[in-house]
Amino acid sequence: MADKTNKVPLNVPGKWYVDTSCIDCDVCRTTAPNNFKANEDEGYSYVYKQPETPEEEAQCQEAKASCPVEAIGDDGDE
Numbered sequence: 001m002a003d004k005t006n007k008v009p010l011n012v013p014g015k016w017y018v019d020t021s022c023i024d025c026d027v028c029r030t031t032a033p034n035n036f037k038a039n040e041d042e043g044y045s046y047v048y049k050q051p052e053t054p055e056e057e058a059q060c061q062e063a064k065a066s067c068p069v070e071a072i073g074d075d076g077d078e
């Protein structure tokens with residue numbers, strides 16, 4: 001389960017985030033390309049835009065379920 005106390009630095013504020021356990025595998029960027037981007041210099045993904053539509057929310061949920069190391073969280077606002 002993702003840890004909201006260990007978010008990667010580039011996440012935009014909001015409920016969705018990536019934490020530091022990310023292994024830069026590309027699954028989330030493929031699954032939810034509107035919301036996840038790569039920090040190619042540092043080798044991790046981050047949330048660059050919070051989901052704004054039901055479709056983006058669903059893609060983020062799918063990315064969270066597919067992340068091999070459970071680095072994606074959706075409790076960043078709590």
Ligand code: SF4
Binds near residue numbers: 022067068
């Ligand atoms: S799916 Fe998970 S491990 Fe892979 S790049 Fe995204 S956050 Fe990182």
